[in-house]
Amino acid sequence: MIELHQSSPCWGLPDLSPFCIKLHTYFRIAKLPYEVSRELTFQDAPKGKTPFIRYNNKLIGDSNLIIDYLNKTLEIDPNENLSHEEKGVSLAFIRLIEENLYWGLIYYIYKVEDNWLSYRTILEELILKQFPESIRNQILEELYDQIVKQLWGHGMGRHSEPEIYEIGKRDLCALSDFLGNKPFFMGEKATTLDAAAYGFLSRLMYDSLPSSLKEEALKLDNLQLFCERVRAEFYTQQETKAWNVQIGS
Ligand SMILES: N[C@@H](CCC(=O)N[C@@H](CS)C(=O)NCC(=O)O)C(=O)O
Known part of the structure; x- marks a missing residue:
C-alpha cells in the first residue's frame, strides 16, 4: 500500500497543501489505493517538504517525482492517451501552476498580514x-x-x-481559456494536469483566506465548475464533510 505523508485536511480539502491535494487527486484518477499516514514527520521528508510517500520501504519526495516513480513502477499513466504535443502542453501548464502561480498564492498567504x-x-490548531x-x-x-526567503529567491516576492x-x-x-468548455483540461478524461490544477485551484477557491487572486479565480466560471466536477467525480460527500474543518472563521 502507498503511504501518503502530508499535513492535515482543512476547508473540505484533503490537505492544506496544493501539492498534497494534487497527489490525492492523481491517486484517484489513476485508481491507486493509498492511505494517509501520520507515522512519519516533516523531519523524515526526503526533500524537507510535503508531500512525500513511503512505498515498498522507500521514501520519495516531490509530487512530480512521486508520480513519475509510481507511473514507471506500476506501469500506469493517466496521460497515456495524449499525443506528444498534448503531453508538452500539459507539462507546460503544470509548470505554470506550480512554478509561477503557486508563488502568487504563497504571497497572499504569507505577506498579507x-x-x-x-x-x-x-497551523497552530491543525499541526503544531x-x-x-x-x-x-x-x-x-x-x-x-x-x-x-523562498518567495524572494523565486523572484515573485x-x-x-x-x-x-x-x-x-x-x-x-x-x-480558463485553455479549459474552455471541456470537462477536463486535456479533454474528456482526467489526466495528471487535472490533478495539479485541482490541487491549486481548489486550494485558492475554497480556503478561508481572502485575496484579489481568489476573487479573480471565482469570476472564472469554468474554473469553478471544473473544481466542482473533480470533487464530485473523485471525492465522496462524506470525505468532503469530514475534511470541512473551519478555523477562526
Ligand atoms: N515541488 C514540490 C513542492 C512541495 C512544496 O512546496 N510543499 C510545501 C507545502 S505546499 C512545503 O512543504 N513547504 C515547506 C517548506 O518549503 O519548507 C512538490 O511538487 O511536491
Missing part, C-alpha cells in the same frame, strides 16, 4: 499541537522566514502586490 495571522492560527507549547512559536517563525495580482490573473485566464 491578516491572512498570515489567520493561517498561523490554522503535536509539539510542546514552548517551541510552537519558534517553529512558526522559522517556517515563516523560510517561506518568505520582489514584486508589488498589484504586479503579483496581474501576473496571477494572466495565469488564471490562460488556464
Whole structure:
C-alpha cells in the first residue's frame, strides 16, 4: 500500500497543501489505493517538504517525482492517451501552476498580514499541537522566514502586490481559456494536469483566506465548475464533510 505523508485536511480539502491535494487527486484518477499516514514527520521528508510517500520501504519526495516513480513502477499513466504535443502542453501548464502561480498564492498567504495571522492560527490548531507549547512559536517563525526567503529567491516576492495580482490573473485566464468548455483540461478524461490544477485551484477557491487572486479565480466560471466536477467525480460527500474543518472563521 502507498503511504501518503502530508499535513492535515482543512476547508473540505484533503490537505492544506496544493501539492498534497494534487497527489490525492492523481491517486484517484489513476485508481491507486493509498492511505494517509501520520507515522512519519516533516523531519523524515526526503526533500524537507510535503508531500512525500513511503512505498515498498522507500521514501520519495516531490509530487512530480512521486508520480513519475509510481507511473514507471506500476506501469500506469493517466496521460497515456495524449499525443506528444498534448503531453508538452500539459507539462507546460503544470509548470505554470506550480512554478509561477503557486508563488502568487504563497504571497497572499504569507505577506498579507491578516491572512498570515489567520493561517498561523490554522497551523497552530491543525499541526503544531503535536509539539510542546514552548517551541510552537519558534517553529512558526522559522517556517515563516523560510517561506518568505523562498518567495524572494523565486523572484515573485520582489514584486508589488498589484504586479503579483496581474501576473496571477494572466495565469488564471490562460488556464480558463485553455479549459474552455471541456470537462477536463486535456479533454474528456482526467489526466495528471487535472490533478495539479485541482490541487491549486481548489486550494485558492475554497480556503478561508481572502485575496484579489481568489476573487479573480471565482469570476472564472469554468474554473469553478471544473473544481466542482473533480470533487464530485473523485471525492465522496462524506470525505468532503469530514475534511470541512473551519478555523477562526
Ligand atoms: N515541488 C514540490 C513542492 C512541495 C512544496 O512546496 N510543499 C510545501 C507545502 S505546499 C512545503 O512543504 N513547504 C515547506 C517548506 O518549503 O519548507 C512538490 O511538487 O511536491
